[in-house]
Amino acid sequence: MTVETRKLQIACPVCASSEVFYTCTPNCCFNHVCGHCGSTFEPVTRKAGGTLSGALPPQPGPEASDPTVACAKCEETTVYMTEDTTLVCTSCGSRLALEFTEIVRG
Numbered sequence: 001m002t003v004e005t006r007k008l009q010i011a012c013p014v015c016a017s018s019e020v021f022y023t024c025t026p027n028c029c030f031n032h033v034c035g036h037c038g039s040t041f042e043p044v045t046r047k048a049g050g051t052l053s054g055a056l057p058p059q060p061g062p063e064a065s066d067p068t069v070a071c072a073k074c075e076e077t078t079v080y081m082t083e084d085t086t087l088v089c090t091s092c093g094s095r096l097a098l099e100f101t102e103i104v105r106g
């Protein structure tokens, strides 16, 4: 059985806008900027407990400026959302929860 996912959507932790862009590359940092209020922040994941087997990455995959976060378990940036907005890593199957660090208000 497979589980379809969609691209990660992140709401700005300051103004809740979904106009969030990733401004860096995974081998540097996870700095994101909000296109609405200009705040910057870094999303991180923590293990939410349990795994979801058969989760497949979305097609087409994310673009370079789409929100990106690393898996708390395997550190791959293959973290997507299921129908019910649960975060899941399609590399290791971990269920994840989203948190924010380095929040700088714009």
Ligand SMILES: [Zn+2]
Pocket: 012, 013, 014, 015, 016, 017, 034, 035, 036, 037, 038, 039
């Ligand atoms: Zn914002």
Ligand SMILES: [Zn+2]
Pocket: 071, 072, 073, 074, 075, 076, 089, 090, 091, 092, 093, 094
């Ligand atoms: Zn993983």
